[in-house]
Amino acid sequence: MATVLIGLGSNLGNRKQNISLALKEIGLIRGTAIRKVSGFYATSPLGGPKGQPDFLNAAAVLSYSGTPAGLLKALKVIEKKLGRKKTVRWGPRIIDIDILLSENKIVHSRQLTVPHKLMHKRLFVLKPLAEIAPDAMHPVLKTSVKDMLKNIMPEIFKNVRDVKKFVHKARAAGKSVALVPTMGALHEGHLSLIRQAKKENDIAIVSVFVNPLQFGPKEDFKKYPRDTQRDVELCANAGADAVFAPVPKEIYANDFQTIVSQKRLPEHLCGLSRPGHFTGVMTVCCKLFNIVEPDTAYFGRKDFQQTVVIKKMVEDLNMNLKIKVLPTVREKDGLAMSSRNAYLSVQERRDALCLYAALTKAKQMLKSGERSSAKIIAEMKKIITKTPSAEIDYITVVAPETLENTDVIRGRTVAAMAVRIGKIRLIDNCILKS
Amino acid sequence: MATVLIGLGSNLGNRKQNISLALKEIGLIRGTAIRKVSGFYATSPLGGPKGQPDFLNAAAVLSYSGTPAGLLKALKVIEKKLGRKKTVRWGPRIIDIDILLSENKIVHSRQLTVPHKLMHKRLFVLKPLAEIAPDAMHPVLKTSVKDMLKNIMPEIFKNVRDVKKFVHKARAAGKSVALVPTMGALHEGHLSLIRQAKKENDIAIVSVFVNPLQFGPKEDFKKYPRDTQRDVELCANAGADAVFAPVPKEIYANDFQTIVSQKRLPEHLCGLSRPGHFTGVMTVCCKLFNIVEPDTAYFGRKDFQQTVVIKKMVEDLNMNLKIKVLPTVREKDGLAMSSRNAYLSVQERRDALCLYAALTKAKQMLKSGERSSAKIIAEMKKIITKTPSAEIDYITVVAPETLENTDVIRGRTVAAMAVRIGKIRLIDNCILKS
Numbered sequence: 122m123a124t125v126l127i128g129l130g131s132n133l134g135n136r137k138q139n140i141s142l143a144l145k146e147i148g149l150i151r152g153t154a155i156r157k158v159s160g161f162y163a164t165s166p167l168g169g170p171k172g173q174p175d176f177l178n179a180a181a182v183l184s185y186s187g188t189p190a191g192l193l194k195a196l197k198v199i200e201k202k203l204g205r206k207k208t209v210r211w212g213p214r215i216i217d218i219d220i221l222l223s224e225n226k227i228v229h230s231r232q233l234t235v236p237h238k239l240m241h242k243r244l245f246v247l248k249p250l251a252e253i254a255p256d257a258m259h260p261v262l263k264t265s266v267k268d269m270l271k272n273i274m275p276e277i278f279k280n281v282r283d284v285k286k287f288v289h290k291a292r293a294a295g296k297s298v299a300l301v302p303t304m305g306a307l308h309e310g311h312l313s314l315i316r317q318a319k320k321e322n323d324i325a326i327v328s329v330f331v332n333p334l335q336f337g338p339k340e341d342f343k344k345y346p347r348d349t350q351r352d353v354e355l356c357a358n359a360g361a362d363a364v365f366a367p368v369p370k371e372i373y374a375n376d377f378q379t380i381v382s383q384k385r386l387p388e389h390l391c392g393l394s395r396p397g398h399f400t401g402v403m404t405v406c407c408k409l410f411n412i413v414e415p416d417t418a419y420f421g422r423k424d425f426q427q428t429v430v431i432k433k434m435v436e437d438l439n440m441n442l443k444i445k446v447l448p449t450v451r452e453k454d455g456l457a458m459s460s461r462n463a464y465l466s467v468q469e470r471r472d473a474l475c476l477y478a479a480l481t482k483a484k485q486m487l488k489s490g491e492r493s494s495a496k497i498i499a500e501m502k503k504i505i506t507k508t509p510s511a512e513i514d515y516i517t518v519v520a521p522e523t524l525e526n527t528d529v530i531r532g533r534t535v536a537a538m539a540v541r542i543g544k545i546r547l548i549d550n551c552i553l554k555s
Numbered sequence: 556m557a558t559v560l561i562g563l564g565s566n567l568g569n570r571k572q573n574i575s576l577a578l579k580e581i582g583l584i585r586g587t588a589i590r591k592v593s594g595f596y597a598t599s600p601l602g603g604p605k606g607q608p609d610f611l612n613a614a615a616v617l618s619y620s621g622t623p624a625g626l627l628k629a630l631k632v633i634e635k636k637l638g639r640k641k642t643v644r645w646g647p648r649i650i651d652i653d654i655l656l657s658e659n660k661i662v663h664s665r666q667l668t669v670p671h672k673l674m675h676k677r678l679f680v681l682k683p684l685a686e687i688a689p690d691a692m693h694p695v696l697k698t699s700v701k702d703m704l705k706n707i708m709p710e711i712f713k714n715v716r717d718v719k720k721f722v723h724k725a726r727a728a729g730k731s732v733a734l735v736p737t738m739g740a741l742h743e744g745h746l747s748l749i750r751q752a753k754k755e756n757d758i759a760i761v762s763v764f765v766n767p768l769q770f771g772p773k774e775d776f777k778k779y780p781r782d783t784q785r786d787v788e789l790c791a792n793a794g795a796d797a798v799f800a801p802v803p804k805e806i807y808a809n810d811f812q813t814i815v816s817q818k819r820l821p822e823h824l825c826g827l828s829r830p831g832h833f834t835g836v837m838t839v840c841c842k843l844f845n846i847v848e849p850d851t852a853y854f855g856r857k858d859f860q861q862t863v864v865i866k867k868m869v870e871d872l873n874m875n876l877k878i879k880v881l882p883t884v885r886e887k888d889g890l891a892m893s894s895r896n897a898y899l900s901v902q903e904r905r906d907a908l909c910l911y912a913a914l915t916k917a918k919q920m921l922k923s924g925e926r927s928s929a930k931i932i933a934e935m936k937k938i939i940t941k942t943p944s945a946e947i948d949y950i951t952v953v954a955p956e957t958l959e960n961t962d963v964i965r966g967r968t969v970a971a972m973a974v975r976i977g978k979i980r981l982i983d984n985c986i987l988k989s
Contacts, residue, residue: 378820379868437811441848
């Protein structure tokens with residue numbers, strides 16, 4: 122009898138029921154006995170098509186008298202019986218059952234790899250597993266489940282001194298360092314930045330700080346979503362090495378008074394309805410850049426003006442890092458991912474699609490030969506205006522370096538917009554390249 | 556017959572005549588023939604009592620049939636004959652004659668060291684010498700005069716990329732780097748910073764940049780003294796390794812627009828009559844700190860508010876360097892050294908002493924037990940007011956961190972003042988510690 126560890130996941134239908142049913146079926150496999158079952162653990166899907174629901178994961182310890190290959194065959198039968206269909210890689214599934222570990226057996230076949238080759242990199246595998254088999258050893262890595270869990274969790278720093286110490290150690294070892302500045306409430310947009318940061322650098326650090334300086338007095342600073350625990354877990358799955366999550370007074374001491382501002386770029390687009398916003402953004406980024414001293418910092422193109430402002434700040438003040446801007450990540454239906462989407466009601470969520478519809482229209486018109494910004498903007502406005510809950514803040518076509526309006530689209534321009542859906546202000550943009 | 560190189564210097568009386576007379580006398584020494592004489596070379600005195608006049612230096616090549624000790628004896632007689640008196644070390648002198656090099660002879664006696672132990676470190680020695688004996692070899696350093704001159708001259712960088720490359724090379728070699736930011740027109744105040752910077756660091760870089768951003772529209776940006784050649788020579792003598800002297804467009808490109816400002820500190824003292832001045836100072840220092848990435852930057856306490864503002868900027872924006880503030884260097888009569896002193900007429904130069912007199916009065920009152928800022932300020936004002944060409948901008952006693960006025964002197968406070976002498980605005984300050 123071998124002790125086998127398995128992982129179960131579901132993100133379609135009644136997820137708890139799917140996992141429970143699967144376990145019941147597993148218990149009926151000949152030569153099998155279920156010894157322990159973990160609690161359920163919810164997690165955001167990792168990669169795959171956008172907009173799929175969260176996963177529910179669990180793990181179990183089995184006794185099994187046969188071979189891993191034999192067990193795999195039986196598990197595939199169960200998956201099929203529960204209704205799993207072949208879809209795209211990483212796609213949504215009713216049930217997913219993986220053999221993780223089978224004592225010190227090592228299997229490498231076309232169908233099966235034991236230990237599971239990603240088990241040590243996945244928080245949603247290790248977290249439930251550590252509940253029921255913390256001391257199980259990975260025969261290749263020679264690491265226990267609880268140590269694998271420890272290794273995958275990013276280091277969490279609450280103060281400047283500690284994160285600096287961490288960075289200096291990494292630097293002394295010749296490692297490259299990336300920073301992904303965030304305000305938490307992480308979504309797939311952030312995770313794509315973290316994954317890319319980790320891919321291109323030895324060390325990826327995510328800062329999580331809801332920066333009071335960039336919120337106006339009537340804005341949503343207080344109700345901005347905060348869930349550091351969830352953010353840290355998402356960072357773990359995305360490969361982050363460290364999370365810098367300072368308390369506000371660590372960033373802004375009582376006598377704090379030095380700010381970084383810009384003369385022209387903030388006088389366009391969002392800067393007009395959010396006075397002081399970009400001063401707040403620049404000031405906190407300047408601080409974060411000095412604290413972490415990254416080789417590269419990663420930003421999403423969704424906050425287009427922010428990326429232009431930050432790149433200009435780095436250039437103007439001779440800061441010693443590169444800024445990388447990655448594409449906007451969208452929900453399946455086109456809505457740009459944003460932490461503020463969580464505020465939308467069901468109806469508003471539907472209405473919010475008008476932003477993407479307007480951008481799509483702009484692209485279509487450009488493709489059909491239209492070069493007049495005014496005509497494109499007029500059509501975009503029509504789409505927004507016919508959405509009852511939508512109120513336009515601005516819709517414009519601008520030059521991507523100066524953010525000044527362009528009458529005629531020539532070369533690379535950007536269609537950018539801010540629209541209120543109910544009380545929620547959403548922004549989106551796309552590149553229009555003639 | 557040995558070929559002997561000698562150096563001559565004078566900074567008292569008719570300097571040219573003193574040197575010419577000395578040379579005539581040297582030609583009369585038995586067994587001596589003067590082969591070549593360099594041109595005259597003027598230089599600021601290095602160290603020694605403040606306020607002494609510039610030196611005039613020259614060098615000569617002699618043929619001499621005796622020993623270096625014999626020659627030294629003859630030279631001392633000539634110095635005495637010309638009227639040289641024993642004064643303090645580095646003090647002013649009618650004539651100074653040194654044996655620099657005597658082919659490959661090496662002498663170490665109590666009276667004489669040949670080659671002269673500082674010859675390779677002194678621009679005012681090497682510059683005239685290189686005119687007449689560029690290929691003479693230093694027998695210990697195995698370096699020619701022209702190479703010694705090359706070595707002592709700081710590297711001069713005109714653009715950001717080159718100075719960065721220089722710094723990165725130094726860093727890669729594990730060297731510490733100091734920055735002394737200046738606007739050129741160097742005086743003993745700057746030189747004391749450079750010497751200290753070099754003493755405490757492997758590499759000392761001096762930036763010379765008249766920063767347009769810190770001048771008001773009616774201030775003296777255009778007429779501010781500029782003499783890079785002189786500045787570079789002074790930097791050489793003070794031990795600087797590099798001078799960063801960018802052209803304005805290298806620092807402020809056409810579309811430059813990012814600035815660093817502060818909310819409260821500039822609302823005191825000089826900030827009140829020079830709006831935007833400290834924003835300009837902070838912005839350029841932020842840029843220079845990012846360009847040079849020094850371990851330490853050095854500032855003089857004469858610009859007291861500037862040092863407080865810069866230290867606060869570094870703290871607030873988490874910049875990765877130390878700021879060192881060194882004491883104000885004064886002329887012999889107490890006037891704080893300043894590039895703007897050069898604008899003063901003879902009468903104004905005399906009147907300008909009222910600043911130091913007022914500060915001295917403040918210190919005396921404190922020593923006598925006075926703790927009221929108002930009473931001290933009143934006495935200081937009296938001294939300034941009775942000087943006809945003087946007009947007070949401000950005289951105040953402030954807390955050294957916040958720059959807020961203090962009514963009662965308790966602990967460390969600073970008496971600070973700005974006074975116009977004619978058209979020239981001078982500042983000065985002193986620490987009042989109860």
